[in-house]
Amino acid sequence: MKTILSLIAALSLSSLLVFGPVNSQQPDIDPVECSGRWIHIRNLPTRFNLDLLTNCSDFPLFDDFCPYLANHGLGQKTHNQTRSWYRTDPFMLELIFHRRMLEYPCLTADPAVASAVFLPYYAGIDSLRYLYGSDVNSSFEHGLDLFQFLKHYDSPQIWGNHQGHDHFLVMARPAWDFSQSVSCDQPIWGTSFLELPEFYNITALILESRTxxxxxxxxxxxxxxxxxxxxxxxxxxxxxxQSRRSTLMVFAGGGGSSSSPNIRRSIRLECENSANSSEINDEYSKSCEFIDCSNGVCEHDPIRFMRPMLQSDFCLQPPGDTPTRRSTFDGIIAGCIPVFFEDQSAKTQYTWHLPEDKYNDFSVYIPKEDVVFKGVKILDVLLGIPRDKVRRMRESVLEIIPRVMYRKHGSSPGLKTMKDAFDIAVEGTLQRIKGRLQQVPLH
Structure with a gap:
């Protein structure tokens, strides 16, 4: 218990996460600049956020996520000297986003003038008790307590004015984890949060969406x-x-060890065969590198995969249990050109951050069916791309890096002028809510 309390103290959330927004009349806020951008943060009871963190070691089937609460959800530093690299768990995005929302320049205490309303609810963390904990047979109830609070307590007119159309929240898990049918007689994987009619109107920012x-x-x-x-x-x-790209392609991940045909198995076999081949392209000292990340060994140790990615031209991003991967963004941060095998891995997902009409500029697409069933060799496809095009693609990847990174909270004014993943997400949310409100009458 002492360890848990010390970690939560390290977050400093008790003083920083004052869930009411800052005074909208602060002299450093430009009302003109904030026109159409005002956001109100709902004042939720701590049972919907901070209190959930005290259970960080209660789900052994999932993981003890206590170590990843440090630095407002960024996790512990990878080493003492660094100021930029952390052992970040992607499921802590709700904390990271909440902390950044407190720095948003256009917060208002008056919901009547807000263009959007942010719910600081840690939905993914709260879902753990339904996915791995004692409430696994009550997953259809996930979110009902929140809805009752929004509708009946703490100024219910905030919800009632637009029936939730102006509300948004972050859910740090794939949407499939919140998509169990409410009427499912025997509970299967997931909770029913996104299937509840009560929440059909909200905007959910999520790690992976359905189509x-x-x-x-x-x-x-x-x-x-x-x-x-x-x-x-x-x-x-x-x-x-300036990194020397001496490897043609790299795959960091697990799976692919079974005998059944699938894209990960094809990748592993091709990497193994290329390692045993005497034919190596003059441009590279190694054709393929496989980094075995089975059993989560890479999740909180970026050194395992970032160095190989820095040394590779292409990063293979096959689907796994779900279409998307965190590795897609690790690779982009390393300037490694992503190779996708289905559109759902990124193209139909991250439309705000990775513009759909520019995919040919920064990525390669090889249908997984061609690789698994038609004998197409990934190495042949990548070696067939002219070197000058590879250089242009890398420059396009470099341009994307700011758009997919989450800069540290409290960052310098200079870095704040550059839009990062958080900024683009908020901007997209405001535009989406504006469009919805134009179609919905005021109640």
Whole structure:
């Protein structure tokens, strides 16, 4: 218990996460600049956020996530000297986003003038008790307590004015984890939060969305890179740009060891065969590198995969249990050109952060069916790309890096002028809510 309390104290959330927004009349806030951008943070009881963190070691089937609460959800530093690299768990995005929302320049204490309302609810963390804990047979109840609070307590007119159309929250898990049917007689995997009619109108920022519900929008998985100032960001960009790419392609992940045909198995076999081959392209000292990340050994140790990614031209991003991967964003941070095998891995997901019309500029697409069933060799496809095009693609990847990173909270004014993943997510949310409110009458 002492360890848990010390970690929560390290967050300093008790003083910083004052869930009411800052005074909208602060002299450093420009009302003109904030026009159409005002956000109100709902004053939720701590049982919906901070109190959930005290259970960080209660789900042994999931993980003890206590170590990843440090630094407002960024996790512990990878080493003592660093100021930019952390052992970040992507499921802590709710904390990271909440902390950044407190720095948002256009917060208002008056919900009547707000363009959007943020719910600081740690939905993914709260879902653990339904996914791995004692409430596994009550997963259809996930979110009902929150809805009752929003509708009946603490100024219920805030919810009632637009029936939730102006509300948004972050859910740090794939949407499939919140999509169990409410009427499912025998509970299967997941909770029913996103299936509740009560929440059909909200905007859910999520790590991976489904293809049909309008209210879901995928935003990037957090990586381990969170620079606090422009100098450290530029230093990393220089390292990425100057890194010698001596490996053609790299795959960091698990799976693929079964005998059944699938894309990960094909990748592993091709990597093994290339290692045994005497034919190596003159441009590279190694054709393929496989980094075995089975059993989660890479999740909180970016050194395992970032160095190989820095040394590779292409990063293979096959789907796994779900279509998307955090590794997609790790690779982009390393300046490694992503290779996708299905559109749902990124193209139909991160439409705010990775513009769909520019995918050919920064990525390669090889249908997984061609690799698994038609004998297409990934090495042949990548070696067939002209070197000058590879260089242009890398420059396009470098341009994307700021858009997919989450800079550190409290970062320097200079770095704040550069839009990061958080900024783009908030901007997209405001635009989406504006469009919805134009279609919905005021109650």
């Amino acid at each position: 049909w519900p309008w209210q879901e929008q995928a935003i990037p998985y957090p990586t381990s890179f969170h620079p606090p100032n422009t100098a450290l960001f530029e230093a990393w960009m220089t390292r990425v740009r």
